[in-house]
Amino acid sequence: MFVRWSGLVDGTESQGRLPGYSETVVRHFDAPEALDMRFHEVHARSVLNRVPAASRMPFRWTVNPYRGCGHACVYCFARPTHTYLGFDAGRDFEREIVVKVNAPEVLRAELARRSWQGEHVALGTNTDPYQWVEGRYRLMEGIWAALRDAANPCSVLTKSPLVLRDLPLLVEIAARTQISASLSIPTLDERAWRATEPHTPHPRARLEAVAELNRAGIPTGVLIAPLMPGINDAPHQLEPLLAAAKDAGATSIGGLALHLRGAVKEIFMSWVREQRPDLVERYERLYRRGAYAPKEERQRLAALVRKRGSWRMAEPEPPAVKPARARQERLF
Numbered sequence: 001m002f003v004r005w006s007g008l009v010d011g012t013e014s015q016g017r018l019p020g021y022s023e024t025v026v027r028h029f030d031a032p033e034a035l036d037m038r039f040h041e042v043h044a045r046s047v048l049n050r051v052p053a054a055s056r057m058p059f060r061w062t063v064n065p066y067r068g069c070g071h072a073c074v075y076c077f078a079r080p081t082h083t084y085l086g087f088d089a090g091r092d093f094e095r096e097i098v099v100k101v102n103a104p105e106v107l108r109a110e111l112a113r114r115s116w117q118g119e120h121v122a123l124g125t126n127t128d129p130y131q132w133v134e135g136r137y138r139l140m141e142g143i144w145a146a147l148r149d150a151a152n153p154c155s156v157l158t159k160s161p162l163v164l165r166d167l168p169l170l171v172e173i174a175a176r177t178q179i180s181a182s183l184s185i186p187t188l189d190e191r192a193w194r195a196t197e198p199h200t201p202h203p204r205a206r207l208e209a210v211a212e213l214n215r216a217g218i219p220t221g222v223l224i225a226p227l228m229p230g231i232n233d234a235p236h237q238l239e240p241l242l243a244a245a246k247d248a249g250a251t252s253i254g255g256l257a258l259h260l261r262g263a264v265k266e267i268f269m270s271w272v273r274e275q276r277p278d279l280v281e282r283y284e285r286l287y288r289r290g291a292y293a294p295k296e297e298r299q300r301l302a303a304l305v306r307k308r309g310s311w312r313m314a315e316p317e318p319p320a321v322k323p324a325r326a327r328q329e330r331l332f
Helices: 079-085 091-095 103-111 139-149 161-174 190-196 203-215 235-247 263-275 277-286 295-308 325-331
Strands: 011-017 023-028 038-042 061-063 096-100 121-123 154-158 179-184 220-227 253-257
Touching: 079 091, 079 096, 079 263, 091 096, 103 139, 121 139, 139 161, 154 161, 161 179, 161 203, 179 203, 203 220, 203 235, 220 235, 220 295, 235 295, 253 295, 263 277
Parallel strands: 038 096, 061 121, 121 154, 154 179, 179 220, 220 253
Antiparallel strands: 011 023, 023 038
């Protein structure tokens, strides 16, 4: 019997069904940050997701306790995954949040299977596990506890200092196995931040989380992603961020050029037309052939980080083979 969330419900709207899940309970919270959001509670059959080999990710397994994300980042690559549930990749992705309420229990059972080889598990690879609603459901506490008890190597990527709530658990994991963290901080520029990721915690608060995690012995880096030409790639924007990351003790810094896959391209281009009409022609030229900017542009962005910092710049090549739809769904 699951009781973790029994005392947090402000309102129940309906019961329904989402593709791939049994009956769901739809709830809402009477909080300023979530007044126009609905939360679909589902019971997942599995939460360990195998990453398709064609994705070229440096890990094979992920856990994502939420689908959809209230951060509302205009560039978010995960938006198209919401269409598998019958939602759209735009406003629905930001306002119709799926909550896998049994994720900690299911993960614990999966980690205990004889067939499980104790491979690295990455968190935060699709939608942020520390988005606003995690403060209500607190699923990550149980997820970390399961990984700790299994002494299973793991990592997390997030935009939120809420990860510090679970620092004692991360320290316990570090005493038993490998763990690392990364904070996604595309920019310190107030205008660019507010315009492109309107509901995320302040970038300075994220830097403070980087420093505190490293002080506690959790190797934590900074990911500057995405790098968006004309929006957050100017030297006067990058240099303060690189310096602040160094001051925070970042163990690494990586960067990723913007890629616009599927529905994300039109969502992002609509934003550009409305907010930055001066960049429309540039982006139409850069992404006219697909989701990835030309190689020379990706190399230019990589050089910006390499020249101004002493860390690495991640610059993955576009996938050589596009995964089939069914395999893509398994990632999420």
